[in-house]
Amino acid sequence: MIKPGTVLLAEDLKGKGHSWDMVKSKVWERLYIPIAEDADDFFIVDKDQD
Structure with a gap:
């Protein structure tokens, strides 16, 4: 259940x-x-969070 204020990706x-x-x-x-498929989403993984 998604409630107000929740962001769903x-x-x-x-x-x-x-x-x-x-x-x-x-x-x-x-x-x-x-x-677009294969487009750069500019997401950078925070490797310190592993």
């Missing part, structure tokens, strides 16, 4: 996508950020 480049059911609400705020 979902990557699905090859599948059918995702489905959602609204529970106790009709408001759904979302932001889609398309990332």
Whole structure:
């Protein structure tokens, strides 16, 4: 269950996508950020966190 204030990052480049059911609400705020396949996401792994 995703509650208000939760940020969900979902990557699905090859599948059918995702489905959602609204529970106790009709408001759904979302932001889609398309990332091209093989594009640089500028993510840098913090190796000290291993």
